[in-house]
Amino acid sequence: MLFNSYIFILFFLPVALAGYYGLNDRGKYSLAKVLLIGMSLWFYAYFEPAYLLIILTSIFVNYLFSKMINQGSAVLGTKVRKLVLILGIVFNVGIIFYYKYFNFFLENLNVLFHREWELRNILMPLGISFFTFQQISYLVDSWRGETKDYSFVDYILFVSFFPQLIAGPIVFHDEMIPQFNDRERKKFSHDKLAAGLWIFSIGLFKKVLIADTLGRGADYGFSNIAALSGAEAVLVMLCYTLQLYFDFSGYCDMAIGIGRMFQIEIPLNFNSPYKAISVTDFWNRWHMTLSRFLRKYIYFPLGGSRRGQLCTIRNILIVFLVSGIWHGAAWTFVLWGVLHGLIRAIERVLGGLLEKVPKVIRWLVTFLFVNLAWILFRAQTIEDAILFYTKLFTGWKETSQGGLFAQFHIIEFTYIVEHVQVLSSFVGRYPWIYMAIVLGGSLLIALFMKNCHEKEFKLSFKTAIATIVMLAWSVVSFSGISTFLYFNF
Amino acid sequence: MDSKKWNLIVLGGTGGLLLLLAVVTIVIDPFLHFHKPLEGLEYPMKDERYLNDGIARWFDYDAIITGTSMTQNFKVSEWNEKMGVNAIKTSYSGASFHEITESLRRAFSYNPDVKIVLCSLDSSRIMYPADKDEYEGYPEYLYNANPFDDVEYVLNKEVMPKTLAVINYTRAGEKTPSMDVYGSWSQYHTFGRDAVAKTMAQLPEISEEVVLSEEELAMARENVEKNWLELVKQNPSTEFYLFFPPYSIAYWDALHHTKQMDVHIQLELLATEIMLQAENVHLYAFWDWMDVIGNLDNYMDSMHYSEEINSKIIDAIASTESELTKENYKAYYEGIRELYSNYDYDAVWE
Numbered sequence: 001m002l003f004n005s006y007i008f009i010l011f012f013l014p015v016a017l018a019g020y021y022g023l024n025d026r027g028k029y030s031l032a033k034v035l036l037i038g039m040s041l042w043f044y045a046y047f048e049p050a051y052l053l054i055i056l057t058s059i060f061v062n063y064l065f066s067k068m069i070n071q072g073s074a075v076l077g078t079k080v081r082k083l084v085l086i087l088g089i090v091f092n093v094g095i096i097f098y099y100k101y102f103n104f105f106l107e108n109l110n111v112l113f114h115r116e117w118e119l120r121n122i123l124m125p126l127g128i129s130f131f132t133f134q135q136i137s138y139l140v141d142s143w144r145g146e147t148k149d150y151s152f153v154d155y156i157l158f159v160s161f162f163p164q165l166i167a168g169p170i171v172f173h174d175e176m177i178p179q180f181n182d183r184e185r186k187k188f189s190h191d192k193l194a195a196g197l198w199i200f201s202i203g204l205f206k207k208v209l210i211a212d213t214l215g216r217g218a219d220y221g222f223s224n225i226a227a228l229s230g231a232e233a234v235l236v237m238l239c240y241t242l243q244l245y246f247d248f249s250g251y252c253d254m255a256i257g258i259g260r261m262f263q264i265e266i267p268l269n270f271n272s273p274y275k276a277i278s279v280t281d282f283w284n285r286w287h288m289t290l291s292r293f294l295r296k297y298i299y300f301p302l303g304g305s306r307r308g309q310l311c312t313i314r315n316i317l318i319v320f321l322v323s324g325i326w327h328g329a330a331w332t333f334v335l336w337g338v339l340h341g342l343i344r345a346i347e348r349v350l351g352g353l354l355e356k357v358p359k360v361i362r363w364l365v366t367f368l369f370v371n372l373a374w375i376l377f378r379a380q381t382i383e384d385a386i387l388f389y390t391k392l393f394t395g396w397k398e399t400s401q402g403g404l405f406a407q408f409h410i411i412e413f414t415y416i417v418e419h420v421q422v423l424s425s426f427v428g429r430y431p432w433i434y435m436a437i438v439l440g441g442s443l444l445i446a447l448f449m450k451n452c453h454e455k456e457f458k459l460s461f462k463t464a465i466a467t468i469v470m471l472a473w474s475v476v477s478f479s480g481i482s483t484f485l486y487f488n489f
Numbered sequence: 490m491d492s493k494k495w496n497l498i499v500l501g502g503t504g505g506l507l508l509l510l511a512v513v514t515i516v517i518d519p520f521l522h523f524h525k526p527l528e529g530l531e532y533p534m535k536d537e538r539y540l541n542d543g544i545a546r547w548f549d550y551d552a553i554i555t556g557t558s559m560t561q562n563f564k565v566s567e568w569n570e571k572m573g574v575n576a577i578k579t580s581y582s583g584a585s586f587h588e589i590t591e592s593l594r595r596a597f598s599y600n601p602d603v604k605i606v607l608c609s610l611d612s613s614r615i616m617y618p619a620d621k622d623e624y625e626g627y628p629e630y631l632y633n634a635n636p637f638d639d640v641e642y643v644l645n646k647e648v649m650p651k652t653l654a655v656i657n658y659t660r661a662g663e664k665t666p667s668m669d670v671y672g673s674w675s676q677y678h679t680f681g682r683d684a685v686a687k688t689m690a691q692l693p694e695i696s697e698e699v700v701l702s703e704e705e706l707a708m709a710r711e712n713v714e715k716n717w718l719e720l721v722k723q724n725p726s727t728e729f730y731l732f733f734p735p736y737s738i739a740y741w742d743a744l745h746h747t748k749q750m751d752v753h754i755q756l757e758l759l760a761t762e763i764m765l766q767a768e769n770v771h772l773y774a775f776w777d778w779m780d781v782i783g784n785l786d787n788y789m790d791s792m793h794y795s796e797e798i799n800s801k802i803i804d805a806i807a808s809t810e811s812e813l814t815k816e817n818y819k820a821y822y823e824g825i826r827e828l829y830s831n832y833d834y835d836a837v838w839e
Contacts, residue, residue, distance in 0.1 A: 006640045006641070006644065007637075010640065189492075190491070190492035190493040190495075190496055191492045193492070193496050194492040194495045194496050194499070197496070197499055197500075411646055411647050411650065412646075415650050459490045459491065459492055459495045460490055460495075461498075463495070464490070464495050464498040464499050464502070465502075467499045467503075468498075468499055468502040468503045468506065471499070471503045472506045472507055473646075475503075475507060475644055476507075476510065476644050476645060476646040476649070478644070479630075479640075479641035479642070479644070479645040479647075480626075480645065480646070480647045481536065481539065481628070481645070481647040481651070
């Protein structure tokens with residue numbers, strides 16, 4: 001199930017909230033948790049019931065391993081516990097390897113050894129990268145003695161809690177489980193509901209109205225790279241850069257908002273990343289919970305920055321390589337990760353020198369680099385990415401075909417323009433105007449506005465009306481009318 | 490403002506707004522999903538894939554005209570007069586056999602008393618997978634029995650202008666189009682040789698005659714059998730009038746040029762042999778109408794003919810002229826092969 005769906009907003013969320021607080025109100029705290037687990041599993045199975053088996057197996061086995069690591073210290077001894085930890089990590093990496101990377105691995109073997117091993121038809125379970133990382137962290141923390149003797153109900157809720165199940169943020173047990181058990185948080189709070197509704201509706205609006213509209217431009221551009229002019233390539237690049245931000249951060253805002261309705265604080269994942277003035281700064285603002293995961297479980301165990309410059313650089317590169325692979329099973333992602341790692345390493349070496357460069361230049365260079373790197377992230381293949389880069393730098397003499405602008409003919413614009421004569425002729429003369437409004441508007445929001453976590457939420461008539469508009473506008477945008485193109489008959 | 494009041498305003502406001510929108514959509518019902526056109530309102534009747542199911546569900550009829558754009562210009566009144574029926578028209582631009590037969594199945598479920606069906610059996614749709622639908626984003630919520638997904642219709646920002654269009658259309662004094670006019674496009678296009686020439690793509694040079702593989706033939710067979718033959722056999726009391734639409738000589742020129750004429754004839758023969766197995770099928774082909782096919786003034790592109798040709802097709806079917814039977818079809822297609830193999834295609838464009 002997606003947050004941006006009718007069933008979630010009109011049925012699932014109200015039922016989950018009413019059930020959760022209803023049970024808590026009657027003192028049935030455990031039952032309330034079980035209800036949340038049940039709802040979370042339904043939320044997950046809604047995509048594909050067969051996924052349920054995978055996530056449940058993963059949760060069950062990990063819990064068992066963690067118990068052995070945790071409680072076994074007296075019985076099993078350090079060596080056995082370590083073996084269990086390694087087995088646990090291998091189990092998780094094995095699952096993610098099979099479902100996410102097996103075909104990629106096989107493709108490369110085929111190329112390397114000139115073979116034609118047949119690829120398998122593997123459907124990747126949603127959110128697998130998230131719940132696997134979350135559980136690896138739990139195993140490691142158990143080894144370090146940082147986990148408590150949580151019940152199975154607490155553990156399964158920690159992994160499956162639906163707001164963060166599919167797309168993060170990646171949460172740690174010590175920030176979630178104590179909240180699930182905090183009695184203070186189980187009493188319905190109008191304040192929290194209001195704050196949650198506010199953030200949720202902002203996230204929903206970002207995802208449905210902004211990201212999905214920008215996505216039309218990005219999808220068009222990346223499926224028609226050869227036809228793009230240089231100027232169009234720049235616009236498509238910006239469309240994708242902004243789409244990705246509004247999409248992912250919108251989704252995380254929704255997760256945070258829903259969490260808040262349940263009085264469970266979910267950590268911030270985005271903090272205006274496109275305002276960053278260095279790649280290091282960018283990674284402190286973009287997908288922050290992934291960065292902190294990689295820092296805690298890879299960078300620090302490798303020695304972090306304590307073993308000299310060379311080791312630090314090696315560690316940075318390893319972390320970004322892992323990050324690249326984590327994002328997707330393709331060389332484009334690997335390259336994207338490595339590029340970010342390299343720039344991050346260069347920034348590390350240059351250190352204080354960069355401080356002397358004016359901020360605006362540093363921002364420009366960072367933004368440009370992030371944009372260019374996203375092309376790799378979005379392109380289907382390295383060849384596509386190269387073609388895109390070629391267009392960016394050499395396509396400037398080509399003229400626009402108009403196909404890109406047409407992607408922004410959304411009903412909100414077209415309906416008004418159809419009914420206001422003056423505007424019709426204006427749009428006829430400037431066909432790029434819709435795109436300019438969407439792209440320009442979202443760029444301004446991403447670069448100059450305070451994000452919804454920086455801005456204080458006020459209970460006012462203005463915010464209430466804004467919330468109603470954002471919610472209702474988004475809900476009626478879940479569905480549309482397809483134009484059935486005339487296929488020459 | 491306290492948070493309780495704020496929540497009440499937000500939840501009440503959002504809920505109320507959405508409910509209002511849903512109620513207005515249900516009452517006016519621009520796609521006729523919930524009821525027939527309301528008395529006193531006039532419907533512009535655009536978007537056939539959104540309306541056809543409603544037409545089949547709510548209108549009074551005992552006959553159906555359906556098919557691809559080859560059937561959109563049929564004047565239903567002419568058919569009604571010739572056959573003594575009361576027909577609806579539910580055409581689907583570019584539809585596959587699967588889409589058309591599925592829509593007929595639904596129509597039969599709404600109205601088991603359908604006496605006759607008139608439908609195009611488009612040659613270019615024979616070699617399709619049996620379950621192929623031509624389009625993405627199909628409004629399945631209008632076509633299934635699930636009441637819950639109707640929310641996609643009643644809370645849909647792109648339906649809102651359609652609802653308003655009904656009101657504006659009525660206020661402007663317009664009338665709901667008759668079935669004769671519904672879906673027809675003849676008046677919006679230019680016909681003639683120049684118009685056809687403009688739509689012709691550069692044809693590839695092909696030296697060898699194209700031959701269908703066993704798999705392709707099996708697929709085509711399954712497509713006709715699973716969609717059409719099954720449907721007509723399941724509805725023995727309905728008479729099916731099916732016809733191969735008469736594409737223009739420009740279409741044959743392309744077939745000839747790309748060495749696909751044999752393939753075309755082979756596929757039609759396949760479909761003919763399958764469909765003639767059913768007693769309640771009347772199959773028609775008009776490939777010998779050289780005054781129609783050879784005259785590009787009747788066409789807007791290589792396939793699409795003008796409404797006059799639709800009328801001519803109705804006349805022919807009603808008088809059983811051009812009907813293919815078990816006895817005549819082989820000789821008929823031999824003649825057609827002969828005719829188009831020896832045609833002077835260069836003269837078409839001179």
